[in-house]
Amino acid sequence: MLEVIKRNIAKYGFHVYNISGGPCPRFLYTIGLSDLIGAEVVFAGGAFFEGDEPSKIMDSICGRLLSDAKSGRELQDVTSGVFSVHGLGTFTLRRAHDSWVRVMLLGAIDYCESRNACESRNVSAFQVVMEPSRLTIDVPDMSIPRAQNGDRGWAWLEEPWPYAFPKGSLAMTNLLALRGQRISEAVRWEDCWHLYARQEGPTEDEDLRLLPIGFLLGADPSLEAVVNLKVGQALWRDNGDGEWEPWDD
Numbered sequence: 495m496l497e498v499i500k501r502n503i504a505k506y507g508f509h510v511y512n513i514s515g516g517p518c519p520r521f522l523y524t525i526g527l528s529d530l531i532g533a534e535v536v537f538a539g540g541a542f543f544e545g546d547e548p549s550k551i552m553d554s555i556c557g558r559l560l561s562d563a564k565s566g567r568e569l570q571d572v573t574s575g576v577f578s579v580h581g582l583g584t585f586t587l588r589r590a591h592d593s594w595v596r597v598m599l600l601g602a603i604d605y606c607e608s609r610n611a612c613e614s615r616n617v618s619a620f621q622v623v624m625e626p627s628r629l630t631i632d633v634p635d636m637s638i639p640r641a642q643n644g645d646r647g648w649a650w651l652e653e654p655w656p657y658a659f660p661k662g663s664l665a666m667t668n669l670l671a672l673r674g675q676r677i678s679e680a681v682r683w684e685d686c687w688h689l690y691a692r693q694e695g696p697t698e699d700e701d702l703r704l705l706p707i708g709f710l711l712g713a714d715p716s717l718e719a720v721v722n723l724k725v726g727q728a729l730w731r732d733n734g735d736g737e738w739e740p741w742d743d
Contacts, residue, residue: 499525507560510552511601517650517661517708519632522552525602531563531572533618534602539632541672541703547582554579573620583628587620590636595619597651630672632709647713665689665707668697680720681728
């Protein structure tokens, strides 16, 4: 892997690491960008975007950062603009606190240390922030120290997994829930939970997203009741408030 990273850095100026499959939402970060702009870039969460869209966003933003840096612009000027990515919206960058960098950008830290280019695992990073219309609750505010921001959805970066089912277990949910409306319908089918915020009319396929259930449980402790659902069982509650009730046909 180190050789692949080195080849990509030599060819493109950076390597993008895509992390998924665990209890936290997927996230992407660069390795090697620090050599030219003095910091790496991280894209955390962002469930609004699907498939390879986050990779396209990272490639577009990092390509512009490299171009600006090579033209001699200062780091503050390079990172302070608005980045427009065709068909995917506009984005800004904000400085990520070291407490996030230390638990998320492990590959960038290892690469830096392998070259004796950093001290005390000290790597800086900027977080990609999307416009409000594309913002979802799985995007943490990485400018705030992890111990202070109260974002329990990302707690599993460091905390032990407490549940009997695998860390990578998934839940299907809708964008309404990922925009902050509380989940009010829950059902378990085989190895996947379906957890939806109630909305008028049917949920369209384009509004569905598959996320680690670990994130949803951390983000909303009132979902703890769904943990013990057996396959085929369902619960509901009134508009996301009150007690969960069995959902009987």
